[in-house]
Amino acid sequence: MSFKQGDKVLLIDNKGKKFMLDLGERDELHTHNGIVKLTDILGKEPGFKLITHMNKEFSVLQPTLVDYIQKMKKLPQTIQLKDACQIIANTGLCREQNVVEAGVGSAALTIFLSSIIYPGTITSYEIREDFANLSRKNLEAYGATNSIIKLQNIYDGIDERNIDLVALDLPEPEKVTGHALEALKHGGYIFSFSPTIEQVIRFNQSLDKEKWIEIKAIECITREYEVKNMGTRPKTLMLGHTGYMSFARKK
Numbered sequence: 731m732s733f734k735q736g737d738k739v740l741l742i743d744n745k746g747k748k749f750m751l752d753l754g755e756r757d758e759l760h761t762h763n764g765i766v767k768l769t770d771i772l773g774k775e776p777g778f779k780l781i782t783h784m785n786k787e788f789s790v791l792q793p794t795l796v797d798y799i800q801k802m803k804k805l806p807q808t809i810q811l812k813d814a815c816q817i818i819a820n821t822g823l824c825r826e827q828n829v830v831e832a833g834v835g836s837a838a839l840t841i842f843l844s845s846i847i848y849p850g851t852i853t854s855y856e857i858r859e860d861f862a863n864l865s866r867k868n869l870e871a872y873g874a875t876n877s878i879i880k881l882q883n884i885y886d887g888i889d890e891r892n893i894d895l896v897a898l899d900l901p902e903p904e905k906v907t908g909h910a911l912e913a914l915k916h917g918g919y920i921f922s923f924s925p926t927i928e929q930v931i932r933f934n935q936s937l938d939k940e941k942w943i944e945i946k947a948i949e950c951i952t953r954e955y956e957v958k959n960m961g962t963r964p965k966t967l968m969l970g971h972t973g974y975m976s977f978a979r980k981k
């Protein structure tokens with residue numbers, strides 16, 4: 731594969747600082763390490779080394795889903811990938827499944843889920859037009875073709891049926907559990923991401939225990955290590971709390 735006009739490229743320096751851009755969008759990039767000529771990338775393969783006028787090096791790579799979510803424009807708080815991946819581990823989500831999601835926010839979770847279930851579809855409900863518009867742009871720029879965004883309040887109901895997963899990241903998930911029962915297929919899951927434990931409790935209390943099984947709430951804490959010749963230890967700073975994740979399965 732060699733890079734051509736219009737391709738997305740990732741420039742990464744030796745310290746991990748990243749730039750993501752579309753080839754052809756401009757001729758030069760001004761960075762903390764000097765200026766690079768982006769036209770030099772045309773016709774080159776991933777792994778090509780771009781040297782700035784200050785003699786610093788950038789590796790030119792194809793961006794992944796992770797790079798894309800890190801670098802895309804965001805408005806409301808997005809879900810972290812360490813949390814999003816828990817959905818797969820706890821529901822078995824896979825290709826060809828169909829998902830309903832709310833709210834879409836900046837579409838970080840939408841992009842993640844759309845890539846897992848493709849060619850299945852993800853339908854996302856969002857009440858704010860500005861967030862819906864940004865999400866459409868982010869999804870289009872990523873190249874997702876299996877996503878639909880509806881400017882609609884999910885508390886009023888879910889139109890879709892025979893769904894494998896209803897994924898929620900909004901303030902009152904307890905208002906959706908009844909609608910999710912109608913939308914989900916038997917064996918399908920509901921997932922809710924909530925920053926506070928009060929939301930987890932309200933969500934749990936709204937689940938009719940005659941109709942839901944495998945009800946659980948988890949948190950995912952990751953600790954990164956600094957590996958050095960002189961010694962290896964946990965990093966001093968870590969992301970302490972992002973949110974709780976609740977799951978339940980329709981009987």
Ligand SMILES: C[S@@+](CC[C@H](N)C(=O)[O-])C[C@H]1O[C@@H](n2cnc3c(N)ncnc32)[C@H](O)[C@@H]1O
Pocket residue numbers: 806807808809832833834835836837838839840855856857858861882883884885899900901
């Ligand atoms: C924290 S953001 C979601 C972020 C998203 N998961 C991401 O990773 O980019 C919460 C979103 O829910 C939307 N929202 C809140 N209540 C809603 C409702 N009743 N129906 C649909 N969307 C709603 C908000 O407008 C906001 O965009």
